[in-house]
Amino acid sequence: MYDTGRGGGKDDTQAVTWYRKAVEQGDPQGMNILGAMYDAGWGVAKDDKQALAWYRKAADKGNPIGMNNLGMMYANGQRVAQDDAQAVTWLQKAAEKGQPTGMNNLGRMYAYGRGVAQDDAQAVAWYLRAAEKGEPTAMLNLGGMYEFGAGVEQDDTQALAWYRKAAELGNEVAKEGLKRLEAPRNPKGPKKGITKKGAN
Numbered sequence: 001m002y003d004t005g006r007g008g009g010k011d012d013t014q015a016v017t018w019y020r021k022a023v024e025q026g027d028p029q030g031m032n033i034l035g036a037m038y039d040a041g042w043g044v045a046k047d048d049k050q051a052l053a054w055y056r057k058a059a060d061k062g063n064p065i066g067m068n069n070l071g072m073m074y075a076n077g078q079r080v081a082q083d084d085a086q087a088v089t090w091l092q093k094a095a096e097k098g099q100p101t102g103m104n105n106l107g108r109m110y111a112y113g114r115g116v117a118q119d120d121a122q123a124v125a126w127y128l129r130a131a132e133k134g135e136p137t138a139m140l141n142l143g144g145m146y147e148f149g150a151g152v153e154q155d156d157t158q159a160l161a162w163y164r165k166a167a168e169l170g171n172e173v174a175k176e177g178l179k180r181l182e183a184p185r186n187p188k189g190p191k192k193g194i195t196k197k198g199a200n
Contacts, residue, residue, distance in 0.1 A: 012043030023054075028061035035069060048079035059090060064099035067091070072105060075114070084115030095126060103130035104138035111141075111150075120151030131162065139166035140174045147181065156181055 016037055022030030035054030038047045052073050058066025071090030074083045088109050094102025107126030110119045124145050130138030143162035146155045160181050166174035 012037065014043075016043040023057075026061070028058045028063035028066060031055075031061065032058035032063050032066035032069065035066065039069070048073075052079045059093070062097075064094045064097035064102060067094035067097070068099050068102035068105060071102065075105070075109070084109065086115075088115035095129075098133070100130045100133040100135035100138065103127075103133070104135050104141065107138065107141060111145075120145065122151075124151035131165070134169075136166045136169040136171045136174070139163075139169070140171050140177070143174065143177055147177070 016034070019030045019034045019037065023034055031054050035051045035058060037043055038054060039051035040046065044050075052070070055066050055070040055073060059070040067090045071087045071094060072078075073080055074090065075087035076082070088106065091102050091106040091109060095106045103126045107123045107130065109115050110126065111123035112118065116122075124142065127138045127142040127145065131142050139162045143159045143166065145151050146162065147159035148154065152158075160178065163174045163177040163181070167178055
């Protein structure tokens with residue numbers, strides 16, 4: 001999960017011009033946003049190489065969103081050799097700076113044992129910190145951990161509470177989790193959309 005750190009805008013080409021002026025002044029937030037624009041093709045041709053370069057510049061200047069985004073480039077092997085250890089390094093830096101998306105992504109690395117020893121309790125801890133900062137995907141993932149008893153005692157009440165919070169913020173997978181837990185139980189029925197590790 002990447003984080004742009006920018007609001008929506010209709011004139012992305014004009015925005016690129018302004019962000020270029022910002023980065024000329026050494027602004028790390030502008031560097032991250034320019035990376036995001038290259039990443040998504042907003043106002044410029046999509047260019048993963050440029051996205052990586054700007055995310056790295058932002059991260060090196062201490063921008064926590066840039067750190068998260070650089071970590072995810074390593075996690076996904078996007079314009080760089082896939083490297084879970086490097087991904088965790090940058091996600092940890094972002095998380096320690098209080099960046100909610102970085103916290104959630106670090107939690108997923110622990111949940112799946114990517115770049116770190118697999119540890120559901122650590123995953124839950126990072127999901128909780130991110131969820132408390134309002135990160136809806138972390139709320140969803142925390143709900144999944146409670147639903148399946150991964151890293152915490154199984155607790156449908158807690159699962160419902162976190163799914164509801166995520167659903168209220170527009171998370172569609174969380175809405176499916178609510179429907180599933182609120183429906184009469186069918187022990188043979190499939191559970192779609194969520195695994196104990198989080199959103200599919």
